[in-house]
Amino acid sequence: MNIVMWFESYWEGMKAEVGGKAASLGEMTGAGLPVPPGFALTTGAYRKSRDAADLDATLARLLHGLDTDDTAMVTDRCGRIRAHIEQMPMDPEVESRLRHAYQELCRRCDTPDVPVAVRSSATSEDSPDASFAGEHDTYLWVRGADAVVDAVRRCWASLFTDRATCYRVEMGYDHRTVEMSVVVQKMVRPIAAGVAFTLNPSDGDRSTVAIDSAWGFGEGVVSGEVTPDNFLVDKVLYEITKRRVATKEVEFRLTDHDTVEKVALEGERATAPSLTDAQLKAVARLARTAERHYRCPQDIEWAVDADLPETENIVLLQSRPETVWSRKAAEAAAARAATGNVDLMQSIVSTLMNPLHSRNK
């Protein structure tokens, strides 16, 4: 039985053990789409701990005669179950593997007590776990092995939110069979971050990756509060074909108490490009890889992580299909197909009649 699965060692047969979220992170890592590094604690780890702590007996006791219409009763009983799970001793092997994996992550990031996000990963998209597990199950900026162990237990506990529990009771599901996998993933501490399109949003050019970038967290770029640096990179030669470095008046930065704050920028940092040429090309390659993987133009969020080694510090935060230009391009192609291609000689004549530099204005 697997207890820990690193993203890079994921294979399809593991999906049932690690849940959809972890599987997707594993799949992306395998496809050369570097998400922030991390691992999943499998459903097996939950089962082992559940059995070791004899959770079934506790569940049987606390859920006996539960009236789902009695809100006070539901709140009390479910609260007690969650409190129990949050405090129950973890199976010693599971705990030791979890602590070991976390230490390994710290070593990889060259950061002691590296901050991580701990979140649940549902094992079946159709199960009620999927609908409810998302509610209270994300813990950000978790630091140190003890805190990680606690956060994992809290994720497990979130199987017994009031709503999820009532739902199972009403549907007649057995509480003893619900399972959960937990993802532990490095929190990104971005030097710079932003978005990238695998086409040029201003003209639909598919040979281009358009990159918006600013210092710190990408929030400002996404919300429009920062005027980002704007670059175009050719997808085939990876030439930087356009470079517009903006004056970036603010930066979204991490505070001492793990919140993100907006800080005014002045001087050189405000006007310096937020990405080096090598980083730009790496972001473009990342976007191109995502486009190839998903087989359609993508809109990605990325960051340059401060803790990872230089050659692997460009991380993918999110990838979504681009829709606007993809639709227009399909329409244009259909229109062209309807009219047919212009004869080569006619085309040469029209090239001579309408020179490029006036046509491209």
Place this chain on the structure above:
Amino acid sequence: MADRFPSPFEIETPEGAEGWQEMYVYSSLFSEGRREFDDNTFWFQDGVHWPKVLTPWDATFFEFGIASLSQYNTRHLQVPPANGIAFRILNGYGYLTPMPADPATIEERVANFLDRAGFYFMNWNDLYDKWMLKMRDLVAELEAVSFDPLPDIEDADEVVKSGAGLGSGYRIQESYRNLVNLGLKLWNYHFEFLNLGYAAYLDFFGFCKEAWPNIPDLAIAKMVAGVEVDLFRPDEELKRLARMAVETGIADAFSAGDVEATCQVLKSSDAGNAWISSFQESAEPWFNFSTGSGFYHSDKIWIENVEVPFEFIGNYIGMLQKGEDLARPMEAIRAERDRIVNEYADLLPSDADREAFQGKLGLARVVFPYVENHNFYVEHWSHSVIWRKMRQLGELFVKEGFFTEANDIFYLKRTEVEDALWDYYVSWATPEQAAGPGYWPPIVKRRREICAALSAWKPTPALGVPPEVITEPFTVMLWGITSESTKAWLGGGAGDEGQLKGMAASPGVVEGVARVIFNPDQISEVQEGEILVAPLTAPSWAPIFGKIQATVTDTGGMMSHAAIVCREYGLPAVTGTGFATATIQTGDRIRVDGTNGVVTKL
């Protein structure tokens, strides 16, 4: 900002150059009889091909070249929007203006063009094979031209008893006329294919720019570029000879000193002698290669200035000894070309688009070898032979007291050379004293002074009234003249402080120390890691492209001969800046942005 460039009639004659007009044929000058046209037309100085003062005879190829281009556009192919290019000489420098076709004739021209150009595109390879044969015949005819001194008495058998009825006196004049005619024939051949080649390339270029508006020009060039190109062959031969020297253990000879010392060492061993004969094999034809554009008698030709290829070979030997691999990785270049083509093709939205793309790419690849290679055959090889023959005739005139040195012949107009030969012939036939020795020396001396005075004058990049938009396709492609560059010139070059704008000829951004080079003799001054700044660069400068970081030129477009070499070497290049050599000095730190065509003084 001014809305027009100076009138050609306002440009003053530089001090000491008074009377320069007499060096050229009247029809090549701005003149009162054509004042209205001359004054109100936009003229640009063709620094891509003729950056230096034209001596009287050197004006020949300027005139032959442009007239041949015109003839093909207007009379042979009927390129729909473009008639020929009118040319003038002002203060010794060549100025051009493209002539649009009358819009009323376009329809008819289109029909003719489709028929005529279409035929060439359809039968390109056959016609190109024919062209190669014609060129080789033409070079052979040029080589057969000779200017031997006239004999005291004609040969009894060959001339007299054969019943030929013609002698050496006739032949020598025929030879010169023949040489001039072959020059004109050469330039006719040059333009038989060239503009068609560019047209097909432009069409593919336009397709790519429409499909992918941000595609780098380099990517388009890489998809079309040939892997084995004759224009790179001289450089390849240098590398081959360097490799041979290292492999046969005679490399030390190249540290012996000058060419003579090196040859002395080489001749002392079998391996050295084998190397010399291998060099001689390469030399014909590949070292008929000019260090300049090939358009000036003063450009050095490798085969006549062996120290030039020897120095390059010496450098290559040094690189080989440091373990560098000089070979162009042909397989890798081919594979990369295929990768680029396939990736762009994949980005097209439909199979119909891909079919159109492949069709245009196919044609561009068929025609492009001509665009890449003709330069070697015409400007380098054939011109080299012509310059050699002219110098042979010059030597004859020196012997006869007409000139003090062989190169004096290039200070005569081409028709004046006929006059001098006539004079020589008559004085031989009579016999009597020739008038030439008393006539030509002061003229040549004066003309040399005029040319020196004109060389000190920096030609204004343009004259007359610029059009709103420049629409002549070849002007943009070959000369890099755009609406933007004319605006920049009107603004005096420096739009923003310390910034020069030009053509983004080869992408990339670098910063470094400038080395300003005005003529090919200076290229040995270029140091490792410097940025070359020159009026223009020539293909034969290839060996120093391994040393430099970037190139900036005053003139040239993205398809100028120089730009092709820059892209081959993957160096950032900004061409057609107009003022780089005037505003940048050796030692200045500059940034060259070959992606956006901007040069900044730091």
